[in-house]
Amino acid sequence: PAGPVGCNLGVAVDCAVCLMTISPVMIRNSGWGKIFAWTLHELQLESIVRQQLTKHATPKDVLATVAWGQDGTRHAAMIRMANRSAKLGERIVGAVVDDLFTQALGLHSPMEAWAVAVETGVVAALSDFLIGPMWTPVQRAVPLQSIDRIFKMA
Numbered sequence: 001p002a003g004p005v006g007c008n009l010g011v012a013v014d015c016a017v018c019l020m021t022i023s024p025v026m027i028r029n030s031g032w033g034k035i036f037a038w039t040l041h042e043l044q045l046e047s048i049v050r051q052q053l054t055k056h057a058t059p060k061d062v063l064a065t066v067a068w069g070q071d072g073t074r075h076a077a078m079i080r081m082a083n084r085s086a087k088l089g090e091r092i093v094g095a096v097v098d099d100l101f102t103q104a105l106g107l108h109s110p111m112e113a114w115a116v117a118v119e120t121g122v123v124a125a126l127s128d129f130l131i132g133p134m135w136t137p138v139q140r141a142v143p144l145q146s147i148d149r150i151f152k153m154a
Contacts, residue, residue, distance in 0.1 A: 009050055010111060016043055017110040020117075021101055024129055025090045033130035040130070044123045053118050071104040072120030079125035093129055097122075 019036065027033050047053055056073065058080075059065040065077035078096045082089030100122060105113040117123045 009046060012043055013047070013114045014110045016040060017101065017114055017117075020097055020126065023094045024097060024126060025094060028130050028132070033132070037127040037130035040123050040127045044118050044127075047114065047118050051115060053115055055118065055124070056120055058121055070120075072100065072116045072122055075100045075104070076121035076125045079122065079129055083125070083129045093126075097126065 016039070020040075024033075027036050048055065059069070059073065059077060062077045062081050066074055066081060068074075069077055075096050079093055082092040082096065085092070100117070101113060105116055108116070114123075
């Protein structure tokens with residue numbers, strides 16, 4: 001049933017899946033990343049309750065999951081890995097999300113695609129990406145003495 005604004009879970013999921021195909025880097029850099037991450041998180045919680053979805057545990061070996069994981073799980077692992085890879089990672093995330101929704105889940109309805117994205121951790125990984133990068137630039141300069149020692153060892 002529709003809520004006070006005339007929107008139900010199905011319509012909200014359709015909108016979320018559509019918005020997830022917009023470049024995540026563009027959303028984050030425009031200043032809307034935290035708001036969209038919060039929206040995805042809340043919609044995910046609502047979906048878990050109403051659709052009785054179960055989230056899979058986050059794999060410990062991200063690289064092995066990227067190489068041999070199934071659709072969705074592999075995509076979530078790639079997003080998590082890319083979120084720790086600075087500018088290169090930013091380029092990868094958009095391609096991963098596009099691949100998930102247009103290739104891997106292209107023949108599924110938006111509600112089915114959303115369920116896969118929630119259960120496999122894609123929504124959670126994308127939310128983390130939208131909040132901000134997990135990497136930090138070097139905060140201090142490397143002492144020249146340390147560099148000299150490294151070159152003398154070689």
